[in-house]
Amino acid sequence: MRYFEITGSFTDYYQITMAQAYFLEGKKDTRACFDYFYRKNPFDGGFVVFTGLGDLLNILKDFSFSDEDIRFLGEQKLNSEFLRYLKDFKFRGSIYAPKEGDLIFPVRPVLRVEGNIIECQIIETLLLNYLNFSSLISTKAARIRMVAGDRILSDFGLRRAQGAGGLLASKAAILGGFDSTSDVYAARIYHLNVSGTMAHSFIQSFDNELSAFRHYADAHPDKCILLLDTYDTLNSGLPNAIIIAKELEATGKRLLAVRLDSGDLAYLSKKTRKILNDEGLYDVKIVASNQLDEYLIKSLLDQGAEIDIFGVGTNLVTGSPDAALDGVYKLSVSENIPRLKLSESIGKVTLPGFKQVYRLLTDDNGFYGGEVVCLDEEKDPEFMIHPFESDKRLEIKKYPKEKILLKVMDFGKILIEDKEPDEIRKFVHTQINKLPEEYKRFHNPHEYKIGLSNGLYQLREKLRKKYAKS
């Protein structure tokens, strides 16, 4: 797979078989509404950073089936009139979404998609794939940013990423708070800062470490980062790096940084800092990498590690240990009738109807710690009801509120401006700063309250009774 273009076939086959059934049934113009939402915060955290929207909209605006797609589907013995319909298929639906980079929470709608039932169905797989994955990685990156303070964070993950998913991961990492990536392709197409150091192989390929360092410094006098642990960090790598730093100094240049990639990073970084300082090399930064994640970085900093730049790979780009956000996409309206899916577990019963979400704000425009999901026509609900425990109610009249689901696509046209990654990244940072600490802690974070308006609650209960009887 050297060449690749996202077309209509980036979908699950059942979307196609269902579409054929709708088509043959004369339901191709039936209006429908679907909600995208997720049920559980990843990483046992208290929130998710919502990203992937810009990429998704850019794909949807030109989403169609290629000739190859139609040929392949023809081989599956699908109906020929239906195949002709697919040949001219375009996504012409509408989408309501939060701002890219906003924080989102379980259970409540994140996206609302309206269109004919076939187009809503066919885009499901793509929508879930992009939003689930991008948001997962941005959330991981934001968690790492929360512990790293203003130290530099660089994504090193492409080699351990899941195929071409690595490109989206690098972008999502930047959106969530990283400063740069080693991934040249992603940096090019998404306008990200690219950065790189050197590998052990470079040093091994020379007869000795010092000569390897010297050649690298010759080639990159302004951006020289030297890797210390090929033979022995403190007894070989560091003394050799200091020689190079002095040689650079003699030509008016500075060694940018040294990199630690194995061993006890807390001990080695403190030792390295002291030795560098003793040599007057206060400005030479220390980069650390090696299977890092938010917990290890926090532990290193708690131990007083002297690290200025963290390189994070596998655990960032795969969203380890969760690897997937559990986002789903459920029908809430068709033919203007609110629809419901029952479940043995009340937590998995869906929310019917066209819905809006309002965030409760503090007087200074921060997160109060709750959001209400209501029917589109309900404007300023007086109280909200716990979605699964109806005796838990909260008066909400008094709180300032922010409307969360904004129309971002209309009849297949994008309504919002393309944002540069840096702009989204700053918005993520602002939102995370506004969220109270108790929702951000790693261990057992406080639960952000999601409630239903009375109108929505009554509608869901009415439908539950109806379908439970049928």
Add this chain to the structure above:
Amino acid sequence: MRYFEITGSFTDYYQITMAQAYFLEGKKDTRACFDYFYRKNPFDGGFVVFTGLGDLLNILKDFSFSDEDIRFLGEQKLNSEFLRYLKDFKFRGSIYAPKEGDLIFPVRPVLRVEGNIIECQIIETLLLNYLNFSSLISTKAARIRMVAGDRILSDFGLRRAQGAGGLLASKAAILGGFDSTSDVYAARIYHLNVSGTMAHSFIQSFDNELSAFRHYADAHPDKCILLLDTYDTLNSGLPNAIIIAKELEATGKRLLAVRLDSGDLAYLSKKTRKILNDEGLYDVKIVASNQLDEYLIKSLLDQGAEIDIFGVGTNLVTGSPDAALDGVYKLSVSENIPRLKLSESIGKVTLPGFKQVYRLLTDDNGFYGGEVVCLDEEKDPEFMIHPFESDKRLEIKKYPKEKILLKVMDFGKILIEDKEPDEIRKFVHTQINKLPEEYKRFHNPHEYKIGLSNGLYQLREKLRKKYAKS
């Protein structure tokens, strides 16, 4: 990212900065050899299924930098002569590899890449990305196949996959032993069997379940699979499915299957089987899905669950819980000199020199349970030495041996035939059947022995002493 082509920029930036240093140093034609290997079996298992080779070679044979790549790299203020060199860059190296679908084991070389040091370095990231991910997913699929026996396995994972990585995951799943995928795009480009059922939304969009089932059966009379749990599996879904089965029967058709997607799959499948059988619907199959993995499937079958087809999604395509294979790529020779990377841990010291791997076989051509890594010029080593405990030695003269690393690419040209996924899948199956049970068990599998030849062992020790002194 709607459109995407793998070019030279699918790499880590440090490959480029190192390449520039080699180039400016006049080392662009220096010959080098790198080994790809991994250190730890994923999933606490006893082996890895090696896949991704065909895709990798197909990309490498045309690997080059696009105009966009060169423009972007130009913005990074790289040397202009070096950029001109990259503009004409092609991969013209040689690769030695096992057959795609063979089983591989930790520590020993999996791929050997020879070429000039720049080309070897630039392809590292792509090579690691493809082989690590594809092999991880094929291994997961093979584990699921081991417990599923000859039941049908279908990949449902695209929606929870890591971006476009999902396409490679679907192929890798088939190679590892799955029968079909829901992923239309992957099925089209890789010639895989595609399959699909129906979603809850289809049923919800009709006024009642029976009419939804009926419309689906009308559209797909020969491939009708009905989803039972939208409202109530046993009290609504199943009775309605039986009505449809009878209606199909009246027209000479058969209902293909029913699908369970929530609740207690062991209980529900047994109950469903009995009720279907009581109605004479012995041939209607039962599909089950819902967060399955090898452990859940084994547990379901141990409980006597009556399931004919398993749909597996998230845990398959993300390789949960590991999410990445820890494959690395290390320099072993440059300028015809064997090279070594030291480490505080002997387990991370690399193996120097041009190497070959021989598998020890039983008399009937099965896996004996060990492999020896030797220098290319050593032909039939008499004994092998434990890589980290030199007093552990095994006489190996008497065993038949199979040469594992075969030349698959020469000067950038592919030497092997393109294989269809089904052919690789069958080979995986054969190899797994040949591997003794104790290496395949999930809990604490027996350790497959990897040893070094005396020549390799002596070379490594000599270099360790040399570099430890320097």
